[in-house]
Amino acid sequence: MLGKIMKHEFRATWRYFLAIDLITLVIGVIAGIVGYNVAGGIDDIPPALGILLILCLAGYVFVMVSAAVLTTILNVVHYYRSLYTAEGYLTFTLPASTIEILSAKMIVALFWQIIMTICLSASVSFLIGSFFLYGSLHHAYGLQDFYEFCDVFEQALGFYGFFGIIRYFLSVFMQIVLNLMMFFFAISIGQLWQKHKVLGSVVSFFGCRFALGIITFFVNLITGSFGMLFNEVADDPGRYFSHSTIVSLVISILVSVGMYVGCVLITDRKLNLD
């Protein structure tokens, strides 16, 4: 049943998400082309065109942020509507267990969220890459400069070597999972309210965020993360980011699992469709 529910979830959602993802990519390509063409004459750009380009860059950032936010909103709204509005009458009368129903919806939502992250990364890479491409082709700067840039970036964020990069990507992945799970968990908590369930979900979401912030802060404090940040004899600033990445990875795994179990238990034992 899990596969069947996922199939119909994809059918119900692919148009919206694919459109957003394609827009993100196309705008990234356009930004890259513009970036490539202005890269050579960046010092000679007339002021009016410079202002226009800055506005375009601001617009680009706005579209990217909006695409990410819209993807999350669509995921959350679809999850809520298909489970806890009239559509829930169909969803919860399908011959499937609560675990199958919730898991299918969460997996599909996570899939679209990850695709959006990849599209965003690709879009930004097109823009940044266009400057490096221009520099390489016109010998303004070579690949060596790019590698040096990457080295500085890696050192600052503290992901050394293959496992460091894997850990970083895992951390990003788990942050996406955690963010989604927090929305879903908050929606489940909201369902425990007899009235004003949406308000209950919103309050629960901010409550969960606040609690998670407090927990993360204290875990970082206890494990000495902040000490690394202020330690003048530290080897490099990357140690702090490296350590806090591990902390957030562990916390996000534990909290995500807890919230998933919470969602299933609340829905299984306290389902109360209006």
Added chain:
Amino acid sequence: MNKLVDIKGLTKNYDSLTALNNINLELESGHIVGLLGPNGSGKTTLIKILCGLLRPTAGFVQVDGHNIGVETKSVISYLPDQTYLNGNMTIRDIFALFVDFYKDFDLMRAYNMLNILRIDPNAKLKTLSKGNKEKVQLILVMSRRAKLYILDEPIAGVDPAARDFILNTIISNYDPSATILISTHLISDVESVLDDVIFLQYGNIALHASVDEIRSREGKSVDALFREVYRC
């Protein structure tokens, strides 16, 4: 006769309000049962518990020998009292969904009924009139070969012609070995098709009897008895 529905000591509380109060009920296969009562009597609550959309506060509920869960959902065909399908889906998509999830869904029968109504299977649900939406939902429900059909207010809010279609669809697609539980206020419209009735009042079963028994014992129709029992 087989015991299809078995309810013992069923109670459902909403905070301080008791929607169902220690209900005991048994339904056998092969009956058309009217679940009757005024607003707030507990009809929809009982139906939602049977369909697994609501968890009881206390009590024991079994359908076809199983506690409410995946097994019972596969033998119950449920028509809610509202539009419960995604309006952006076409009827063809909805049929495909039912084929995927319900082994007992008869696709040919569904298309035949749709054809009789001259509804385009490629139409999106949101483009249909309220009456046609209700009919499509009824087609979905009655195209299944379920053991228990639960119809919550199937004829409320539709014109008399649509009511006739709905009742005819129920009767003509009714498998005699199955049971149909119909919740409605419009007793006179459905009385002729009912075998048994259940009167709910303040979360309690006020009466559970066959229609013939009521007519012979009380000397009046179910509709007349309902008006008497629930007189304000």
